[in-house]
Amino acid sequence: MVRSTAPLLALCACLPDPLGRCQTNTDCERGPAGSFCAENVCQGPPRGSIEALPARFFARSETVHVRTIVDRSHGEPAVHVLLGSGAVAAAREPDGAFGADLPLRFAPAGSEGPVPFAVEVKDDLGHLTLLPGSIQIDDAPPxxxxxxxxxxxxxxxxxxxxxxxxxxxxxxxxxxxxxxxxxxxxxxxxxxxxxxxxxxxxxxxxxxxxxxxxxxxxxxxxxxxxxxxxxxxxRLKFVTRHDQPIASIVVSDVIWAIAQSEIWILHRDGTSLTKGSTDATPVAEAATDGHHVFFARSDDKVCRMGSDGSIQLCCGPFTPLTGGPILLGSNPIVSTRHTATTSSRLVAVLDSNGICNQMSWLTTVDFAAAMPAVGVDGIVYSGASQAIVAAKFDGSVWTGGHPTSETPSYRGQAAIQGNSVLVSTTSATIDTFASVPLNSDAPTPTTVQAAVAGTVISSPTLAEDGTVTIATNDKRIVALKTDGNIRWNATLLDNATASPTHGAGGLVYVGTAGGEIIALSGDDGSAIWSQKVGAPVRGPLAPGCDGLLYAATDASVVALVIDAAGLADSDWPRAGHDIRGSGDARRPLRSASGACLE
Missing domain, CATH: 2.60.40.10 (Immunoglobulins)
Structure with a gap:
């Protein structure tokens, strides 16, 4: 029996061709999205993938190579990489992938984090596929x-x-x-x-x-x-306050602060160690041998105190003293004025098993407002009232000491410069004497007018190059060349309270009555730095080898940080020569290797 096939053929025409054959794009609508009909076959749009980019952040100034693998396309595809408003064409590479160098400057400025981009794949029929991607860009500063x-x-x-x-x-x-x-x-x-x-x-x-x-x-x-x-x-490292005014300090392993009725002993970090009563008001000048402090009192006695604060010996009175002692070895040396039975003398205060040997003096001349110093030859030099004295003490006996006859009167402590002795006068001059054998006629001094007559000038101190400096009572520091000419003048806001101190590094340190410590350039006197310390500075400043500058104020001991440790390597950088106040030019301030010594 023959059956009709017309209904079956009609039904097949309504279903997609199982082999994907088509006549129009409509025949492919039931396939994957984007399918189209070409060469009577349903086909899909381009298909591909972006290779993974390096897992790091990129700068917007960089260029990154983007590779795309296209595994389906009708004809040869055109591939572009899109970022922001920019697009870059990709080219086929030897392995068949498409590559493009993408400038990241196309990304928005200030991008920080993942930034989207896309790869556009278009086949030869115009069908388009966008492949999404992202890249980590950091264009924001920290x-x-x-x-x-x-x-x-x-x-x-x-x-x-x-x-x-x-x-x-x-x-x-x-x-x-x-x-x-x-x-x-x-x-x-x-x-x-x-x-x-x-x-x-x-x-x-x-x-x-x-x-x-x-x-x-x-x-x-x-x-x-x-x-x-x-x-x-x-620069203020510490300020340690006291309940009494402090006149000056000397420094060894500890700080010896000369107060109104006691000596205050401090560790070098400013912490208090102990206090020792002086039993009478001490004068400002003092000296230490590192284990004891030697000082004079208002009753004209010279005493020695140990580091435990106990007075071990007091000798005298030697009336009237011109100031505190210097040290000749372990012997304190003082001088007296011409107004009493023990006047006009150089006195070596000896300790004979705890008993004062008071016969070790030399009667010579009125020392007035002057104080002695020890030269490099071991001779004691001192200005006096219209005289200069040079004498030698051998531990038991004085020799020499015959005063010269000079016109001016001398004040303060002599400074030793090699074989010369420099002394300030009451006429605001500095007289320089060459050393000669004891009991010889004194040479004629070289006189330099350091300030206008009538001005009070301090004892001289010396820079490493031989420059002489003084402080005046009209708020100036004056530096004199070796030929006697003025090198520079520095004007201060307040008077200096002691002779300038020369520190390492070519600095000149000055403390003022206005409570300021100033570091001046030794070259031209310009202020390098200054530090307020809250009260008038008392006595000469003491730059230590530990990089601290120690000072006394009315009621405090202060320490400042300095940029070069220690005193200048000069013959007489400080009143008292060194921070111990020894007054002895023979004490070295630097070792043979140049290391700082105290």
């Missing part, structure tokens, strides 16, 4: 801020290390570098992600009241940003 709580308040002591805490925010790892005072270093990242920068404040300019610190944070792709901090600085 956000940097200094933790204000880490900036010291009150000011940091110059020379200390100040840890500044810095917070940095960025998507990528960051390095943080600091620059301060010409020094540079890397900050260390902490477990919480912040950074700590240890800033060496000794690199600050000498006269700067603060140290500017610049931070530069750089992220993994090279973006950088900056932040700044200012560290306030002080």
């Amino acid at each position: 956000r940097v801020s200094v933790d204000l709580a880490s900036i010291p308040s009150p000011a940091a002591v110059r020379g200390s290390s100040v840890p500044l805490r810095v917070v940095v925010q960025d998507l990528t790892p960051v390095t943080l570098v600091w620059t301060a005072g010409g020094a540079q270093g890397a900050a260390m990242q902490q477990p919480d992600g912040s950074f700590i920068a240890a800033i060496d404040t000794s690199k600050a300019p000498a006269g700067a009241p603060s140290l500017d610190v610049a931070f530069t944070a750089t992220d993994a792709v090279g973006n950088a940003s900056a932040a700044h901090a200012s560290i306030p600085l002080t």
Whole structure:
């Protein structure tokens, strides 16, 4: 029996061809999305994938190579990489993939994080497929801020290390570098992600009241940003206050502070060790041999105190004393004026098993307002009233001591410069005498007018190059060349309270009645730095080998940080020669290797 096939053929015409044959695109609508009819076969749009990009952040200034694998396309596809408003054509590479170098500058400025891009694949019939992708771009600089709580308040002591805490925010790892005072270093990242920068404040300019610190944070792709901090600085290492006015200090392993009715003994860090009563008011000038302090009192006695604060010996009176003692070896040497039975004398105070030997004096001349000094030849030199005296003490007997006849009267302590003796006069001149054998006729001095007549000048002190400096009572420091001409004048706001002190590094230190300590340039007298200490400075300043400058004020012992340790390597850099106040030019201030000595 023959059956009709018409209904079956009609039904097959309504179903998709199981072999994918087609006449129009409509025949392919029931296939995957985007299917179309070509060559009477249903086909799909281009298909492909983007190869994985490196797993890192890129800078917007970089170019990245994007590779696309196209595994289905009608005809040869055209491939473009799209980013932002930019597009780059890709080319087929030897392995069949399509590659393009994509400039990341097409990404929006300031991008930070994943930025979308797409690869456009178009076949030869115009069918289009967009393949999505993203790339990590960091075009934002790190956000940097200094933790204000880490900036010291009150000011940091110059020379200390100040840890500044810095917070940095960025998507990528960051390095943080600091620059301060010409020094540079890397900050260390902490477990919480912040950074700590240890800033060496000794690199600050000498006269700067603060140290500017610049931070530069750089992220993994090279973006950088900056932040700044200012560290306030002080040179004031410590201030230790006392309940009595302090007239002066001398320094050894401890600080001996001469107060109104006692001697205050402090550790070098400013902490109090002990106090010893002097039983009478001590005069300002004192000397130490490192284990004891030797001082004179208002009752004209000369005493020795141990480091436990006990008076071990008091000899005299030697009436009236011109000032405190210097040391010739272990023997205190003092001089007296011409108004009493023990006047006009050089006295060596001897300790004979705890008993004063008072026969060790030399009667010579009225020493008036002058004090002795020991020369490099071991001879004791001193100005006097219209005279100069040179005498030698051998431990038991004085020799020499015949006074010369001079016109001016001398004041203060002589300064020793090689084989010369320099003495200030009441006429504001400095007389320089060449050393000659004892009992010889004194040579004619060289006289330099250091200030206008009528001006009171201090005892001279010496720089390493032989420059002579004095302080005046009209608020000036005067520096004289070796030929006697003025090298420079420095005008102060207040009078200096003692002779200038020459420190290492070519600095001249001065304390004033206005409560200021000033460091002047030895070259031209310009102020390098200054520090307020709150009260008038008393006595000569004492720069130690520990890098601290010790000073007395009306009721305090203070220490300042200095940039070069110790005294200048000169013959007489300080009143009293050294910070011990020994008055002995034979005591070296530097070792053979140049190391600082006290």
